[in-house]
Amino acid sequence: MTVQINPSILSADPANLEPELARIATADAAHIDVMDGHFVPNLTMGLPIVARLAQVSPIPLDVHLMIDDADRWAPQYAEAGAASVTFHAEAVRAPVRLARELRAAGVGAGVAVRPATPVEPLLDLLAEFDMVLVMTVEPGFGGQSFIEGTLPKVSRLRQAVGPAGPGAVHIQVDGGVSRTTIGRIARAGADVFVAGSAVYGADDPAAEVAALRALAEAPYEA
Ligand code: DX5
Ligand code: ZN
Secondary structure, rough: OEEEEEEHHHHHHHHHHHHHOOOOOOOOOOEEEEEEEEOOOOEOOHHHHHHHHHHHHOOEEEEEEEEEHHHHHHHHHHHOOOEEEEEEEEHHHHHHHHHHHHHOOOOOOOOOOOOOOOHHHHHHHHHOOEEEEEEEOOOOOOOOOOOOHHHHHHHHHHHHOOOOOOOOOOOEEEEEOOOHHHHHHHHHHEEEEOOOOHHOOOOOOHHHHHHHHHHOOOOOOO
């Protein structure tokens, strides 16, 4: 299966983001965590920084908005140069309207769910999205441990989406992804993997991306 490995720069050195992006140039996209201190109890970066990162990044930006009032702000991240924009189902009033707006702006539209948010309400609406993000930790911080109980949700989504491949809605997982957990997450059906501390905590982030990719592509061999 073709998988995507998207390192999260939340675990990168914030004083050196351009070189930190260069270290993951072999990854599929850079995962950008935007937090507003309201939707989650942490604060990261906003539009001007994301717009600048889009100019210097060697790979596309996969923007994950952990913010209130995504209806209002998400389209501006499309304009800022993101390749895909993912908003939280819990933070938006009109997810389909917003996804259509993002697609009309030429970017991928993703919808994210916290660990305790069910995916069932989204299942009949999957055609409206390019990606569903299943949070496998409580959003807000890197370096937390993987919540095993989120895996059945990934499996149910894979069943609803059908086989991964061109045109299929992507199933992304974010939180606690590492060499230890990625095999079983891949077996549950995810095809896009975010990894922050695992990649940037490694001496060689590019080698870590390659190792994670190999484990996710052949999850039954581990
Ligand atoms: C957490 C963020 C994640 C975070 C993952 O709210 O959405 O993208 O960077 O970090 P790790 O991979 O360390 O769990
Ligand atoms: Zn994230």
